[in-house]
Structure formats: structure tokens, C-alpha cells
Amino acid sequence: METLFIAQLKGLIYDQKHFTARGLKKLEEMTKIDRHVLAIAIGLSLTVVLVQGEQSKYVANALLVTVPLILLFIFPDECPTINRMAVYGVCYALLTLMDPGLERDWSSYYLFKVLILWLLFVKPFKFADRILKLIEKLRTETAQTTEKSNNLSFLIYENMSKPDRVAKMSSNDDDTIGQRTISAEIPIYIDLTD
Secondary structure: OHHHHHHHHHHHHHHHOOOHHHHHHHHHHOOOOHHHHHHHHHHHHHHHHHHOOOOOOHHHHHHHHHHHHHHHHHHHOOOOOOHHHHHHHHHHHHHOOOOOHHHOOOOOOOHHHHHHHHHHOOOOHHHHHHHHHHHHHHHHHHHHHHHHHHHHHHHHHHHHOOOHHHHHHHHHHHOOOOOEEEEOOEEEEEEOOO
16 A cells, blocks of 8 residues: 555656646657656656765756746646745745755755745645644734733723723833823823822
8 A cells, every 4th residue: 555645746747737747758758768767767867966066056046946936837737825835935045045954954954945846736745734833823813812802901991990901001111192092992181280
């Protein structure tokens, strides 16, 4: 029984709905070499270049920019959703910011960079989906926390007597005249009649 990962790799090689499979089929017709062998040769060549090559930085970044652009503009039907592409773009930018420090200390950094960004979309990992779920969860929790905070501010405000509200506001700012707010939705007026 093959795993989802192996099945997706085979799909990238043999399933004609993927541009990689269509490209490998053309190469197979031109060279008379089995596309499975061609895929292994291309994969091993890229691995060697990304680990040992002096130009691994340029190869990795060209690959990581070119493939999404091909998907976006040439094969839009095969392109992931815009949210997944946004996650990819942010992850790519963050990893690229770390390039100078990590490439000195880690010879296979660019292979790691390509694999990590590839795993954003490959089953069963699909890290892009996991990141999107985490963002949605954080957004929901933040909205709930903000709502609770607004409710608490309103309760505190309502339970204070008018002189306490005036004294609290005037103790924060000595020369403030006019309107101040505890939260964006609850105005407090300073009593200026003394």
C-alpha cells in the first residue's frame, strides 16, 4: 500500500493534469528514456546542485520563484488557492531573509529551503493548510478576546458613578479637555463644570 506522499509523487510524474507530467512525457518522447527514470535523474541532479553547487543559491531561488509564476500565469487551473500562495510567499520571504546567515553555517540549506516550501503543498503534510487553519484559529480567538475586553470595559464604565468616571479620567491627563475613550466604542465625557 503506497502512502499519499508516494501517490502524489507518481501523480506529478504520470498524471497529465500536472504540467510536470506533461513536460516529462514530452521529454520521454524526445529522448526515449522512461519518464520515471527522467524524474529520478532530474531530482538527483537538483539535489546535488543544491547541496554541492557553488550556484545553489541562484538555482534554489530561481526554482522557488519560477514554479509559482508558471502556475499563476501559464497553468492557472493547476495553481493553489490565493490564500495558499500568500502563505507560500510569506514563507519564501522569511526563509530568504535567513539565507545569508544559514548558508554559511549549513551547506545543504538550499535543499532544505526547497523541500520545506514544497511540503507546504504536498500531501499528507500540506503545511499551507495547517498554517491557514492556525491563522483562522488565532483570528477567531483574538476577536473573542476583543469582544470580552469591550464587554468588560463597558461593565466597569456602567458600574462607576459619574464623579468616579470624571475623577478617573482627569487623573490620567491633567490638562485634557474634551472626549476620551476607554475602547473604540465607549465614549467618556469629562465634566468641565466646577
